[in-house]
Amino acid sequence: MIRQKLAAALIATGLAGVPIAAAHAADPPARRGEYLVNVAGCNDCHTPGYFLGKPDMARYLGGSDVGFELPGLGVFHGPNLTPDKETGLGGWTDAQIATALQTGKRPDGRMLAPIMPWHAFAKLTKQDIDAIVAFLRSIPSVKNKVPGPFGPGETPTGFVMKIVPPAPAK
Template identity: 50%
Template sequence: MKRSILVCRLALAGLFAVVATVPARAEGNPERGAYFAAISDCGGCHTPGAMTPEPDKTRPMAGNDIGFALPGLGIFYPPNLTSDMATGLGGWSDDEIAHAIRTGERPDGRILAPIMPWHAYAAYTDADMADLIAYLRSLPVVEHQVPGPFGPDETPPAPYMAFVFPE
């Protein structure tokens, strides 16, 4: 009898060990996350064709081929935020996505240009961030590589908007 209880406990411990090693994924609410994405206007930059009269609403957040030129910094295109492995956030953990949105630091250490409003998004609470990430994870996966980023002296092959500071 005692032995069977022990076996049972060991089996349960094994089960918890397996559960604990599954990589963390957001358990947020994607519908509420869609609301946060809307009021934070993520799609106003990251959806293809955003900033033109006809954004491609069939590919929400799949990356924009219209960039922003920041004097002295470079030209930056809003990347694909869908979960495509090669061209989107498919290979990023939830923590990596949250860290980039709040601090501007990508997993490779590069700090995102401040046209990506991460200074403002630093205020996201953990619960709201989990909802936002759950929404990003729920998007249709689209393969789309945006150009760049480019240095300030490079000539990008795709359109961009420039900030001009008169002398």
């Protein structure tokens, strides 16, 4: 009895430091997906607060509060990648998520912002894409509708990082 209680206490203490995503990503494909999402830096563009120096990990992958302004194209915010049905990927099928990751095409036919590195993700194996999808399905849902996208003549409603071309050489 004492050994069982000691073992339970050790396990509980050991799990206290496990990130939320890892606790939800118990199956091997989701764990692989978590690894790939972390290595790819998805958190950078898709977690609120990241570009302001204070990532809100309680809303991990819940959509950026800072947009990218691309000259001539407009302003784009990293969308909510959580399974929220209204503001995230919860209404997308696994195949639609995989297609967006590998072709840049959303279910509504629009292309993802050019800053999204889908060209690189197109080279991932089917198993790796399936693992990323499994991980995205396993994380806590966050209700967060990001602003935009905003066309070149539209006024953004939040913070913006501008990509500024260099001045012409003299």
